[in-house]
Amino acid sequence: QVQLVESGGGLVQAGGSLRLSCAYSGRTFSSHAMGWFRQAPGKEREFVGTISWSGGRTYYADSVKGRFTISRNNAENTLYLQLNSLKPEDTAVYYCAASWKVLATRRNEYDYWGQGTQVTVSS
Numbered sequence: 001q002v003q004l005v006e007s008g009g010g011l012v013q014a015g016g017s018l019r020l021s022c023a024y025s026g027r028t029f030s031s032h033a034m035g036w037f038r039q040a041p042g043k044e045r046e047f048v049g050t051i052s053w054s055g056g057r058t059y060y061a062d063s064v065k066g067r068f069t070i071s072r073n074n075a076e077n078t079l080y081l082q083l084n085s086l087k088p089e090d091t092a093v094y095y096c097a098a099s100w101k102v103l104a105t106r107r108n109e110y111d112y113w114g115q116g117t118q119v120t121v122s123s
Contacts, residue, residue, distance in 0.1 A: 002026040002112040004096050009117030016086050016121070022079040022096030022114060029077040030054070033099045035110060036070060036081045038092035038119075045095070045107060048081070052103050059105060064090075086121045093118050 008020040022034070035050040049060040051070045058070050069082040079096050094117050097110035104110060 002098055004098060004112055004114035006094065006096050006114045006117040009094060009119045011120045011122065012086055014086060014088055014121055014123050018083045018086065018119060020081040020083065020094055020096075020117060020119070022081075024077040024079065024098065029072075030074040031100070033101050033104050034070075034072060034079045035097045035099065035104055036068075036079075037095045037097060037107065038090075039095070039116075040089075040092040043092075047105050047107070048094070050099075050104055051079070057103055059103060083119065086119075088121045088123045091119060091121050 003025045005023045012018055030053050033052050036048040037045050038048050039045040047061050048064055049070045051058045051072055055072050067085045071080045096114045098112040099110045101109050
């Protein structure tokens with residue numbers, strides 16, 4: 001049974017930074033493409049970015065490109081999301097997810113989900 005646990009969320013001022021972590025357990029972390037999604041109140045859960053199993057390939061939503069960076073440490077079974085230059089519109093619950101695909105950008109391509117961590121950006 002795969003488990004994903006996010007951490008690192010919090011309250012930050014606009015222009016600030018946060019680093020989210022996602023701890024993986026249960027199967028072989030390096031077998032999965034991993035992704036980050038977010039969901040703001042009253043909105044659909046949206047794709048943020050994805051990273052291939054090796055970490056060699058990444059892909060981001062246009063709204064975060066150049067500001068957010070995904071990375072992974074396969075030896076420590078951990079996924080990261082570095083959030084820089086944060087804006088109030090980045091306020092959301094952030095979720096990590098695991099996929100059996102090489103790279104995945106759609107919600108239905110992910111098989112396992114964490115519970116989420118809240119990021120709030122004040123103006």
